[in-house]
Amino acid sequence: MRHTRYALALGGLLLTGTAFGQVIPPATGTAPPPATPAPPPTPAAPAKSAAYGPGMKINISPDGSKYLRLMLWTQVYARYTENNTGTLRAPNQPKESQVDFGIRRSRMVLIAQLNPRFLVYTHLGINNQNAVSGGVAPTTDGKKPQFFIHEAVTEYKVNKYLSLGAGLHYFNGISRLSSASTTSILPMDLPLTNFPIIETSDQFARLLGIYAKGRIGKFDYRLSMNDAYLTNQTSTPLSLGTTTAATTTTPAVSTGTGVANYNPQNTNHIYQGYFSYNFLEPEANLLPYMQGTYLGTKRVFSIGTGFLYNKDAMYSRSAGSAVNVTSAVTADPFANVATNKHDMVLLGVDAFYDAPLDTTSRTAITLYGVYYNFNMGPNHVRFVGAENPGYGASALRGNAVPQSGTGGVFYGQVGLLLPKNLLGPKARLQPYVAYQHANYEGLKTSDGSTKGVNIMDAGLNVLLDGHNAKVTLNYRPRPDFTNVNDVQYRPEITLQTQVFL
Structure with missing residues (x-):
């Protein structure tokens, strides 16, 4: 009986083990392949910076219709300059050439819009600081440059065709480059000829007044009426002549030179306008700054014309006219010395073309040309x-050239954005050439002929992040007009870095 129980128990254990350890044979046919192992998880892609776009924008309303924008940029120079004849680097210290460093521009723009009809913006910063000039006393040293307001504007949108604004503004006339964006220009810098009255009757190419702007179809316009800043306040009618010394028998005599200068008594308004027609894609016109090169992101072909008019802006004394310099004359020369008043009339016509050439290599071309006719009074020439x-x-x-004057000026530029990947996946190359030719009637040689002004720039933009981060190398053989009968060309090599956020 006991043996029977042992047999039954042993049989139960064997049946249980068989049940748990049994392998079910596969179905008839080919055995299935082993399961594919699961791939490892894909690592997170590194964060990629988004395109910068129109500046640092802070939305005040959920839909973005109310916002605050901030734009910052700085342009720094490292430069070799062979100076004009007779240049001093410090008091009684002549200097033929030097390597110097400077801040060409360091600025910011604040823009606020509380609804689609109202806009306010302020533009401020510094310009042209180096160790020699550009400071509080700009002809003495470069220390503590003045941080001043470039623009302060309020604007109201009347309808889709018209906006009205007021304040210290940059809606200038004459040409496209007279309201150019300094962050997107093709060459290293703007030719100052585009700002013929800069820092005379304006404030650093800005004027205080009212303006109207808008777009009707493909036609863009901007018009303004402005106050002329008081300028040339140390000048008097005696400044417009040469004075011979008095003798024991004759008084001193002031003889007119026939050369016009800015009229210190000018209180008339300055009127400006610029009109353009875009044949291809429209350009942004919220702000006054006009793009220099789009780097192949747009197709733009625009022609334009502009003007600036200021009544009695200039004055002169006829060549050869003479007046005895008496105590009454020196006490009130404006009342006792006859002068001629001259209206300032500045005209311009220009064309701009910017377009991609090949979408695969992302090449692009930029072309611009402008012709100016300046009437600034007889024989007027200004050096800057x-x-x-x-x-x-x-x-x-230093590096002064004839910047403006009565006469005609042509300026042109051409740039080519080279194929991508020449310098790797990030940097792009954009060589350019710019040329300016002017005939100012005040630049006459000893035989009476007019001496032309020829200024050429050749350079290369290395675009590290478009216009937001770029390096520019520029070469200029600059004309030295110290002796108009023997103009020498002085080399000037500049390396500029620009960061724009």
Whole structure:
């Protein structure tokens, strides 16, 4: 009986083990392949910076119709300059050439819109600081440059065709480049000829007044009426002549030169306008700044014309006219010395073309040309040097060139955005050439012929992040007009870095 129980127990254990360890044979046919192992999880892609677009924008309303925008940019120069003849670097220290460093521009723009009809913006910053000039006393040193307001504007949108604004603004006339964006220009810098009255009757190419702007179909316009800033306040009618010294028997005599200068008594308004027609894609016109090159992102072909008019802006004394310099004359020369008043009339016509050439290689071309006719009174010529490395108040010091005057001016530029990947996946190359030719009637040689002004720039933009981060190398053989009968060309090599956020 006991043996029977042992047999039954052993049989139960064997049956249980068989049940748990049994392998069911596969179905007839080919055995299935082993399961594909699961792929490892894909690592997260590194964060990629988004395109910068129109600036740092802070939305005040959920739909973005109310916002605040901030734009910042700085352009820094490292430059070799062979100076104009007779340039000083410090008091009584002549300097033929030097390597110097400077801040061409460091600025910011604040824009606020509380609804689609109202806009307010402020533009401020510094310009042209180096160790020699551009400071509080710009002809003495470069320390503590003035941080000043470039623009302060309020604007109201009347309808889709018209907006009205007021304040210190940049809606200038004459040409496209007279309201150019300084962050997207093709060459290293703008030719100051596009701002013929800069820092005379305007405030650094801006004017205080009212303006109207708008677009009707493909036609864009901007018009303004402005106050003329008081200028040339140290000038008097005696400044318009040469004075011979008095003798024991004759008084001093002031003889007119027939050369016009800015009228310190000018209180008339300045009227400006610019009109353009876009044949291809429209351009943004919310702000006054006109694009220099789109780097192949748009197809733009625009022609335009503009003007600036200021009554009695200039004055002169006829060549050869003479007046005895008596105590009464020196006490009130405006009442006792006859002068001629001249209206300022500045005209321009230009064309701009910017388009991609090949979508695969992302090449693009930029072309621009403008012709100016300046009437600024007889024989007027003005010399200006941007971020001038020369010391003192001499108009011909440092890198000064004939910037404006009565006569005609042509300026043109061409740039080519080269194929992508020449410098790797990020950087792009954009070589350019710019050329300016002017005939100012005040630049006459000893035989009476007019001496032309020829200024050429050749350079290369290295675009690290479009216009937001770029480096520019520029070469200029600059004409030195110290001796108009023997104009010498001085080399000027500049490396500029620009960051725009």
